[in-house]
Amino acid sequence: MAQITLKNLAHSYSATPTSDADFALKQMDHVWQDGGAYALLGSSGCGKTTLLNIISGLLRPSQGRVLFGDRDVTDAATAERNIAQVFQFPVVYDTMTVRENLAFPLRNRGMDPAYIKARVQAIAQTIGMEATLDRKARGLTADAKQKISLGRGMVREDVNAILFDEPLTVIDPHMKWELRTQLKQLHRDFGHTMIYVTHDQTEALTFADKVVVMYDGRVVQMGTPEELFEAPAHTFVGYFIGSPGMNLLDASVTGNVAQVLGAEVPLGAAYAPIKGRTQIGIRPEYCELSATEGLPITVRRIEDVGRHRIIRGEVGGQAFNVIAPEGSPIAADQTRVRFEPNRINVYADDWRVQGGAV
Numbered sequence: 001m002a003q004i005t006l007k008n009l010a011h012s013y014s015a016t017p018t019s020d021a022d023f024a025l026k027q028m029d030h031v032w033q034d035g036g037a038y039a040l041l042g043s044s045g046c047g048k049t050t051l052l053n054i055i056s057g058l059l060r061p062s063q064g065r066v067l068f069g070d071r072d073v074t075d076a077a078t079a080e081r082n083i084a085q086v087f088q089f090p091v092v093y094d095t096m097t098v099r100e101n102l103a104f105p106l107r108n109r110g111m112d113p114a115y116i117k118a119r120v121q122a123i124a125q126t127i128g129m130e131a132t133l134d135r136k137a138r139g140l141t142a143d144a145k146q147k148i149s150l151g152r153g154m155v156r157e158d159v160n161a162i163l164f165d166e167p168l169t170v171i172d173p174h175m176k177w178e179l180r181t182q183l184k185q186l187h188r189d190f191g192h193t194m195i196y197v198t199h200d201q202t203e204a205l206t207f208a209d210k211v212v213v214m215y216d217g218r219v220v221q222m223g224t225p226e227e228l229f230e231a232p233a234h235t236f237v238g239y240f241i242g243s244p245g246m247n248l249l250d251a252s253v254t255g256n257v258a259q260v261l262g263a264e265v266p267l268g269a270a271y272a273p274i275k276g277r278t279q280i281g282i283r284p285e286y287c288e289l290s291a292t293e294g295l296p297i298t299v300r301r302i303e304d305v306g307r308h309r310i311i312r313g314e315v316g317g318q319a320f321n322v323i324a325p326e327g328s329p330i331a332a333d334q335t336r337v338r339f340e341p342n343r344i345n346v347y348a349d350d351w352r353v354q355g356g357a358v
């Protein structure tokens with residue numbers, strides 16, 4: 001297992017990049033801790049696969065270095081990096097049995113047959129395939145084949161890291177939940193460094209200790225699910241994490257007061273003068289309808305989603321969402337929305353500004 005360091009890393013698919021826009025990955029410096037479970041999350045085209053391919057050695061970065069522990073592996077081929085990879089679609093040997101498929105990476109390294117037998121059995125149990133161990137892979141469903149791929153990715157205990165590229169895409173929804181939970185358990189049991197690429201926030205938040213959010217070729221935040229929820233470092237994180245995402249309103253901020261749509265909104269922290277486009281961000285969970293306090297809101301519709309209700313409306317002509325507890329009455333005179341001051345984040349040109357004591 002190893003700590004992975006990305007030093008001064010950047011990548012352009014163009015041989016002659018001239019501007020930032022030509023870089024699929026903008027310059028970054030990051031350390032991924034040994035034994036961490038990371039999810040790499042972001043929308044399509046933000047650079048997740050590019051970054052994963054650089055870590056695995058499928059792609060050489062146009063700038064910077066990749067270190068596994070103290071070893072510089074920037075120029076090392078994938079095979080030399082001692083990693084396991086699981087891709088979006090199954091990679092299995094059809095003519096082999098499930099057992100032979102799972103044992104393959106261990107046999108290849110000349111491991112002891114008794115160890116192989118026990119290890120394959122343990123992995124088969126984890127992926128729920130003990131009963132099919134002696135069946136040929138040919139003829140199995142896509143689900144089952146992908147479970148074999150996952151099992152093979154996890155069978156070696158001595159790898160530096162396991163990289164998963166959207167591995168649950170072909171798995172049915174119920175099984176997805178089960179496999180995610182098992183992956184997390186495997187991480188607890190064996191402590192491998194795991195990097196899991198996905199564009200699904202539920203998948204990322206349930207799997208990872210640390211979620212790495214990418215946007216437009218940059219890592220915009222690396223944090224625990226709670227940090228991403230409470231203090232999104234970038235407006236994209238606020239929008240992307242949460243259902244619905246964070247509300248944003250243009251504002252001007254002086255000290256611990258924001259001016260929004262001509263009204264004063266108290267903030268939980270004090271801010272030095274801010275340059276650039278200033279916005280306040282507030283999660284729907286921390287908003288509340290009121291008859292007397294806050295900004296005017298026009299309610300458009302109310303959605304019942306089980307444990308709570310989503311009130312969809314508009315503030316200052318912009319879409320705005322409020323989450324209300326299930327069963328709480330909404331009166332006709334509740335035409336305003338108030339915010340919890342301590343839960344308001346302030347942004348300058350999309351980046352979170354740290355406030356100070358009031």
Ligand SMILES: Nc1ncnc2c1ncn2[C@@H]1O[C@H](COP(=O)(O)OP(=O)(O)OP(=O)(O)O)[C@@H](O)[C@H]1O
Pocket residue numbers: 013024042043044045046047048049050051199
């Ligand atoms: N081989 C390539 N040649 C040129 N441009 C590429 C190549 N591969 C990716 N890109 C570009 O680099 C950017 C990042 O792509 P990448 O595949 O890393 O994103 P992603 O976040 O993994 O997206 P997805 O979730 O759709 O797989 C995109 O603009 C993409 O068009």
